[in-house]
Amino acid sequence: MSAERPVLPPVRLNSEAELARDALAAPLFVRAVRLARWAGPETRVGAGGELVEAQLPAAAEHLGLPADEDGAAYASEAWRLAVDTGLLDVTDPDGEGEDDGAEGTVTAGENLALLTTGSPQEILAIWLDGLDAVHADATAPLLDDFADLVGEDGSIDFDALDWDPEEETEFLDGVLGNLYLLTLADNGAGDAPVPLPALAASMIVPDDMGEPTDDILEQVSEAMMRLDDQFRLLEPIGIVEYQPVDEALMAEAGDPADTAADADEEDVTRYGMVRLTPLGLYGIRARMLEAGVSAPAVGDLADKGADALLDGVAHYPEAAARAEIQLWLAGRGAGGAVPAAAELLAAARGTDEGAPLRRLHCQQALALAGEEAEPAVRAVLADPELGGLARVWLAEHGATDVPAPSEAMVFWLAIDTIAAQLDADGELDELQGLVEGLSAQHTGFFDEIWRVDHPATAEVLEAMGRLHSDKKAAKDARKAAFKARSRAGG
Structure with a gap:
């Protein structure tokens, strides 16, 4: 990573x-x-x-x-x-x-x-x-009969409340955090209402549990009914849209929690549905930031340097990374494309573990910068780390006077590109297609590529050996990885 x-x-x-x-x-x-x-x-x-x-x-x-x-x-x-x-x-x-x-x-x-x-x-x-x-x-305690808590001397017996304020706060914050995550799922497309039983279960049922036990289901039911009260209180401040538990279930089942676990798709809405509003996203994020949780927002990097931008968007979803880069470029103003491109290219250099992914996002940022970035791109054609991506950019923009890359640069770019995709945790099918496509472009690919002086050469070749669908090519990749490690002394 x-x-x-x-x-x-x-x-x-x-x-x-x-x-x-x-x-x-x-x-x-x-x-x-x-x-x-x-x-x-x-x-x-x-x-x-x-x-x-x-x-x-x-x-x-x-x-x-x-x-x-x-x-x-x-x-x-x-x-x-x-x-x-x-x-x-x-x-x-x-x-x-x-x-x-x-x-x-x-x-x-x-x-x-x-x-x-x-x-x-x-x-x-x-x-x-x-x-x-x-x-x-x-998160305050529910006082069904406050008089029972008052002693003869007028003092309140807080121990009789069976209430832990820290535990209550932590639980509700955890629920809101899960709702926040669900809202941001699929690049922000996961903002559909969430069934209350599912939200309660997300806090109670262990991840590695198969069929929940009766005790766990009872805890889920109790949590669900507590959340029903809490969301009724939270909705008027504007952070959620909430459809409460249908009170008619009380008459049907005595306690709606008793049958919540068996709710089917047709009647699940009767057990409560909740959705975080845009104001709720802002409010919950503010609370998380105050608690020291890292909760990034698109636009956080708009006034930062190119190095912070490329490192910051390294593991953003594609749509969020694109939006962040667009805001960053827009902040450079009219006529700022060339210095912005030069800053991006300078930040993309390096042999550290994160450098390939920085170069990948640099390439994406240059695509958004447009043709005005051409002078800065041409200035790095001879750079061993950036010359390959510069040639790709120029070719994509229709330039006809692009010097042909050396074979060493082609192989280096192949290693760098796969290393970036491995770090980005891309789709397996896409990564497999990239691996097979690059290796098929050159005769004797694995006979030469192990010599590439790139920090990730052995790691990339090992991955190619795992991903390549052709058994012979996969074996050749593993042999090349062994040579690369031997050459590097490891």
């Missing part, structure tokens, strides 16, 4: 302006903003910053919600988000914290004005604070 492969594939994010608009349109965020603008000097808040119960019906009415228990709950949730994101500033009574029966005051926070005057980055930073708050709510 020539370059450190990214743990996650690169994500193609919407522009910050588009993401900021999505953030401002998230239902929970909308309600929080409306309450922040509604609040005034007469608004009464508790010592902990919560809206007092007597004010909840008015808050719900302002949001267009019914003045009942559900409306009050939604209003309370939106109020907490407004406080958590700095849209509102709450002052405790007398500045001393909690006080029985005392009420605090509320004023507009600095962040409220930023929603209309701030940059997209500032709006997204506020939204991310909201995501953190909602994520914390989603």
Whole structure:
């Protein structure tokens, strides 16, 4: 492996302006903003910053919600988000914290004005604070009977909760990480809704397990129902589109989890379906970056040097690599094709393990640079490492005055090309076709190629011996690999 492969594939994010608009349109965020603008000097808040119960019906009415228990709950949730994101500033009574029966005051926070005057980055930073708050709510313990947890002295028995905050957070982050990976699958084409049972199973069922045991299925069912609650909380902040578990299943099976494992393709949607939104991709990636996870995005390399570009896209999927290179070239501006091409070619030199793959991506980048790159390409025709790819580029662009390569350069380019494809982990059929095509172009190919002074000669010949479908050619390749290793002293 020539370059450190990214743990996650690169994500193609919407522009910050588009993401900021999505953030401002998230239902929970909308309600929080409306309450922040509604609040005034007469608004009464508790010592902990919560809206007092007597004010909840008015808050719900302002949001267009019914003045009942559900409306009050939604209003309370939106109020907490407004406080958590700095849209509102709450002052405790007398500045001393909690006080029985005392009420605090509320004023507009600095962040409220930023929603209309701030940059997209500032709006997204506020939204991310909201995501953190909602994520914390989603991993909080479920209190069926809070009174049972309160002791005679008024203290709360946290041990009775059977709740590990770190474990809960790690589990939900793992689920969101799996959803992120599934969304980026197949070059970003894997953004179809994911069945909730499958997502729960991805966290519970061991990879090497064949038929899940009853105990594992029970754990999957419990996780699925917990995720149903969590995704219901996460959807209003805008990171997922969620179709909840069909409540009619409760009546049919007592507990929908009991039959989730047996759901067929026709009714699997009844067990919950979830999809990460473009804003969700941004939000989950931001959380991963904050946690120290390498989560690249297309455009990260646009302002870097050519060496960082070629190393960075080394193991990107083809479409993502192409998009990254296009952004990099566009950043060089009009008239920058020649210096950009020269920088790419300079970065492609080398005899290290990753050099062949750098040269392969350099060749792809030069193809995107267009005919304006020709002077820089012609300047390396005599270079032993770059002369071969320069000739290929010129021939592809219709040049007729290209000097013929020496036999040594032809063989060196063949080794370099196969070495790059081996490192790129390309399709086996394509690699086999390349191996057989190159060896068939020259009589006595394996009698000569073992002499090529390339660091990957022996490795490439060994691979050719494994891949070539012709038994005699495969044997010749293995013999040539032995000669190459002997020649190199290894």
